[in-house]
Amino acid sequence: MSKAVVSEPIRGDRGASILGPRNPPIERENPDLLASPDTDAGTIPNLKFSFSAARTRLGTGGWAREVSQRELPVATTLAGVNMRLKPGGIRELHWHKQAEWAFMLAGRARLTAIDAAGRNGVEDVGVGDLWNFPAGIPHSIQGLDDGCEFLLVFDAGSFSENETFLVSDWLLHTPGSVLAKNFGVPASAFANLPRDIEHSRWVFAGEVPGPIAAEAIASPAGSASFVHHLRARPPIAARGGRVWIADSSNFPAATTVAAALVEVDPGAMRELHWHPNTDEWQYYVQGQARMTVFASSEKARTFDYQAGDVGYVPFAMGHYIENTGDGLLVFLEVFRSDHFADVSLAQWLGLTPRALVAAHLNVGDDTLDALPREKPIIAAPR
Numbered sequence: 573m574s575k576a577v578v579s580e581p582i583r584g585d586r587g588a589s590i591l592g593p594r595n596p597p598i599e600r601e602n603p604d605l606l607a608s609p610d611t612d613a614g615t616i617p618n619l620k621f622s623f624s625a626a627r628t629r630l631g632t633g634g635w636a637r638e639v640s641q642r643e644l645p646v647a648t649t650l651a652g653v654n655m656r657l658k659p660g661g662i663r664e665l666h667w668h669k670q671a672e673w674a675f676m677l678a679g680r681a682r683l684t685a686i687d688a689a690g691r692n693g694v695e696d697v698g699v700g701d702l703w704n705f706p707a708g709i710p711h712s713i714q715g716l717d718d719g720c721e722f723l724l725v726f727d728a729g730s731f732s733e734n735e736t737f738l739v740s741d742w743l744l745h746t747p748g749s750v751l752a753k754n755f756g757v758p759a760s761a762f763a764n765l766p767r768d769i770e771h772s773r774w775v776f777a778g779e780v781p782g783p784i785a786a787e788a789i790a791s792p793a794g795s796a797s798f799v800h801h802l803r804a805r806p807p808i809a810a811r812g813g814r815v816w817i818a819d820s821s822n823f824p825a826a827t828t829v830a831a832a833l834v835e836v837d838p839g840a841m842r843e844l845h846w847h848p849n850t851d852e853w854q855y856y857v858q859g860q861a862r863m864t865v866f867a868s869s870e871k872a873r874t875f876d877y878q879a880g881d882v883g884y885v886p887f888a889m890g891h892y893i894e895n896t897g898d899g900l901l902v903f904l905e906v907f908r909s910d911h912f913a914d915v916s917l918a919q920w921l922g923l924t925p926r927a928l929v930a931a932h933l934n935v936g937d938d939t940l941d942a943l944p945r946e947k948p949i950i951a952a953p954r
Contacts, residue, residue, distance in 0.1 A: 579596075579603060579606055579607070580606075580607075581607045583607050587607060601876060601878060602876050603876055604862060604874040604876050605875070608873075608874065609874050611864070611872060611874075612864070613870050613871060614867070614869070614870055614873075615871065616871055616872070616873040617645065617646045618644070618645075618646065619865060619873070619875055619883055619884045619885065620875045620876075620882070620884075621643045621644040621881070621882050622878075622880055622882070623652075623654045623881070624880055625643075626638060626639055626643060626654075629733070629734070631775030632661075632775070632776045632777040633657055633658055633660070633661030633662050633663075633715070633775045633778060634656045634657040634658050634663075634715070634775045635655070635656050635775070636654065636656070636733050636775060637653070637654050638651065638731075638732065639651065639654075639882045640652075640730065640731055640732060641729035641730050642730075642732075644882060644884060646886060647729045647851075647853060647882075647884045648729040648851070649728075649729055649850060649851045649853065649907075649908040650725055650726065650727060650729060650853040650906060650907075650908055651725070651728060651730070651731040651732075652723060652724065652725050652726075652853070652855060652882055653723070653725075653726070653733045654721070654724075655713075655721065655724060655733075656719070656720070656721045657679075657681065657713065657714065657715030657719050657775065658777065659715050659716070659717060659718055659719045659780050660715060660777065660778040660779045660780040660781075661714065661719060661777060661778060662712060662713070662714045662775070662777075662778040663712060663713040663714070663774075664712065664740060664773040664774055664776065665711075665738075665739040666710065666712070666736045666737055666739065667705075667708055667709060667710040667736070667737045668705075668707060668708075668731070668736050668737065669707055669708070669728075670707055670726040670727050670728045671705065671706050671707045671726065671828045671829060672703075672704065672711075672724055672725075672726060673702070673703075673704045673724070673726075673727070673826060673829035673831070673906070674702060674703045674704070674722050674723060674724045674725070675700075675701075675723045675725075675831075675833075675855075676697050676698060676699050676700060677699070677721045677722050677723060678720060678721045678722075679698075679699070679715065679716070679717065679718055679720030679721060680696060680697065680699075680715075680716040681696070681697055681713050681714060681720040681722065682694065682695070682696050682714045682716055682781055683695050683703055683711060683712070683798065683799065684712045684714075685705055685709055685711035685712075685798055686709070686710060686711075686791070686796075687709055688708075688709075690792070691793045691794045691795055691796035692788075692791045692793075692795060692796065693795055693796045693797055693798055694784050694788040694789075696716065696784065697799055700802055700803045700833075701800070701801055701802065702800040702801075702802050702826075702831075703798050703825075704798055704800070704825040704829065705798055706825070706827065706828075707727075707828075709798075711798075714778065714781060715780070716780055716781070717780065723855055725831075725853065725855075727829055727908045738773065738774065740766055743762060744765050744767065797825070798825045799825075800818055800822070800825070800826070802816050802818055805822070807835075808949060810950040810952075811840075811951075811952045812836065812837050812839075812840030812950040812951060812952025813834065813835050813836040813837050813840055813842075813949075814835045814950075815832050815834050815835070815949055815950070816832065816833045817830075817831070817832045818832075818833075819911045819912045820910040820911060826910075827910050828908060828909075829907070829908060829909075830907045830910060830912045831904055831907065832904070832905040832912055833902070833903075833904055834893075834902070834903055834905060834950070835900060836893065836894075836895040836900070836901040836902075836903075836950055837895065837901075838895055838897065838898055838899065838900070839953055840895055840951060841892050841893060841895060841950065841951050842893040842894075842951075843892060843916060843918060843948045843949060843950060843951040844891070844892045844916075844917040844918065844951075845890070845891070845892070845915060845916050846888050846889060846890045846891065846915055847885070847888065847907065847913060847914050847915070848913055848914075849907070850887055850907050850908055851886050851907070852884065852885040852891075852905055852906070852907060853884055853905075853906045853908075854877075854882060854884065854885070854903055854904060854905055854906070855881075855883075855903060855906070856877045856878060856879050856880065856881045856882075856883070856901075856902075856903045857879060857902040857903055857904065858879050858900060858901065858902040858903075859878075859879065859895060859897045859900055859901035859903075860876070860877070860895070860896045860897035860901065861876070861877040861893050861895060861901050862874060862876050862877075862893075863875050863877065863883060863885075863891055863893045863894070864891065865885055865890070866889060866890035866891065867886070867889050876896070877903075883903075914947075916944075916947040916948060918943060918947075918948055918951070919944055919945070919946065919947045921943050922943035923945060929943070
């Protein structure tokens with residue numbers, strides 16, 4: 573059996589081997605922290621946390637784990653939850669103080685919700701679909717067929733999955749006489765409210781529901797949709813990859829969260845850019861990546877990411893995301909905003925007078941000729 577290669581913090585004549593205790597698996601996942609590139613400089617906060625390092629809370633219907641500001645202190649604008657539901661598994665009827673934006677990673681699920689006007693929605697979602705429940709909108713999620721797994725993003729870094737408004741929790745803390753008066757039934761009707769290990773259903777086992785037509789209840793107020801089929805529209809095609817953007821312009825239910833699903837081919841990268849409106853929260857769906865973040869004042873730091881990792885870029889900081897693997901890189905860029913916006917370094921220089929660019933960078937005509945007028949989005953070798 574071949575022995576795994578152990579890297580050392582050495583580049584050329586710089587650095588030295590590690591003599592003390594070490595954790596080689598973590599070092600192999602973070603080569604640009606172990607031997608930082610010479611272009612890195614200064615102090616920048618940690619911009620990476622893996623869902624694999626988060627606590628996984630278990631229920632009879634599945635599990636959930638979260639990465640919030642507690643796990644990644646720099647992430648003040650958004651928090652994420654990774655959730656799995658078994659076939660028929662139910663995320664209890666509930667609501668949040670924050671908006672819930674979601675991306676389906678695997679399987680299929682059924683969503684139910686009702687808005688303040690009494691319009692209800694019962695919708696099935698599959699891989700690549702999005703949903704968004706605005707703050708205060710009650711809803712549920714249930715696994716179909718083989719179950720499902722999805723990413724939830726909430727528009728507050730301090731959000732916690734463990735502090736949501738659960739219907740069973742509320743009823744357990746309401747006098748029986750009040751419940752009887754409210755629902756017009758005897759108080760004994762609620763004598764068997766579930767009192768499990770954490771005093772709520774939260775994520776619990778259930779039966780796979782039947783077809784929507786047989787289960788949905790029509791509301792006199794009409795219906796409402798909270799779903800967006802992201803891949804139903806053609807992507808923005810670029811040399812080296814593809815991008816799908818979802819914000820309030822094409823997903824009206826999402827007024828506080830905007831996102832881009834990015835696919836980067838081997839050898840290509842999400843170009844050097846920055847976002848002029850807000851911080852960027854990232855989730856890596858597939859592949860391997862490297863990102864260097866430029867924080868001004870001669871500060872820069874490089875991070876490595878794998879599937880299941882969360883990345884973060886503070887407001888207006890320049891960065892790129894490079895595919896460092898042999899296969900496709902897929903990741904989400906998510907923003908607490910009603911619209912997606914970015915500024916391309918290459919396009920900026922391409923639309924600036926040539927003599928001015930040359931004076932700044934000491935570059936020749938060949939480089940100036942190569943600068944684009946259109947935004948590249950994804951850069952690839954020519």
